[in-house]
Amino acid sequence: xxxxxTDGIPLRAWWGRASIGAFVxxxxxxxxxxxxxxxxxxxxxxxxxxxxxxxxxxALVLGTDISxxxxxxxxxxxxxxxxxxxxxxxRAYGDQILALFxxxxxxxxxxxxRLRAGFTRADWALIPFFVGSNIVAAISGIQRTxxxxxxxxxxxxxxxxxxxxxxxxxxxxEQLTDAINVLQKYSWWFVGGxxxxxxxxxxxxxxRP
Numbered sequence: 571x572x573x574x575x576t577d578g579i580p581l582r583a584w585w586g587r588a589s590i591g592a593f594v595x596x597x598x599x600x601x602x603x604x605x606x607x608x609x610x611x612x613x614x615x616x617x618x619x620x621x622x623x624x625x626x627x628x629a630l631v632l633g634t635d636i637s638x639x640x641x642x643x644x645x646x647x648x649x650x651x652x653x654x655x656x657x658x659x660x661r662a663y664g665d666q667i668l669a670l671f672x673x674x675x676x677x678x679x680x681x682x683x684r685l686r687a688g689f690t691r692a693d694w695a696l697i698p699f700f701v702g703s704n705i706v707a708a709i710s711g712i713q714r715t716x717x718x719x720x721x722x723x724x725x726x727x728x729x730x731x732x733x734x735x736x737x738x739x740x741x742x743x744e745q746l747t748d749a750i751n752v753l754q755k756y757s758w759w760f761v762g763g764x765x766x767x768x769x770x771x772x773x774x775x776x777x778r779p
Contacts, residue, residue: 586662660711701727
């Protein structure tokens with residue numbers, strides 16, 4: 571049953587509403603991580619990955635004392651949860667969820683058009699390669715990708731991404747250690763700069779027509 575629209579989006583199903591609520595929560599967590607990452611990577615790298623498992627955070631935590639198990643379990647779970655949430659939102663709301671990405675998250679329409687075209691031609695490659703992309707996840711929902719196929723492609727993408735970052739962290743271990751040492755000295759300066767950057771980014775997105 572379709573409920574009354576909220577902000578132009580009809581509420582088609584309880585799990586559709588839940589996916590929107592979960593997505594908002596994930597965005598809030600990502601913003602918290604974007605502000606506090608310079609402190610959390612030193613004091614609680616596991617918490618940082620729970621808040622956000624962007625590539626830069628995955629790489630930075632490998633320069634700390636985080637365990638390999640925590641890196642793989644938390645990192646893969648956080649990315650997978652975000653993908654599933656956006657996939658469900660895409661299934662529930664179709665193209666309207668992509669309109670929200672354009673309006674509030676700073677994603678431009680040409681990028682979405684290119685990803686949709688690529689998805690149509692080779693979803694088997696696009697999903698693993700962009701396993702951390704909210705847009706690709708939503709498109710997979712819009713296109714009704716079969717759950718079993720989706721799970722397999724997500725798993726391939728997660729293993730490849732986390733293994734590649736871990737391999738690169740080993741190669742550039744000295745540089746990674748230097749970056750952690752800089753953070754230990756100037757972490758509060760990074761936090762202050764991050765607050766400004768997050769505020770400006772969100773203000774720009776809110777003002778988008």
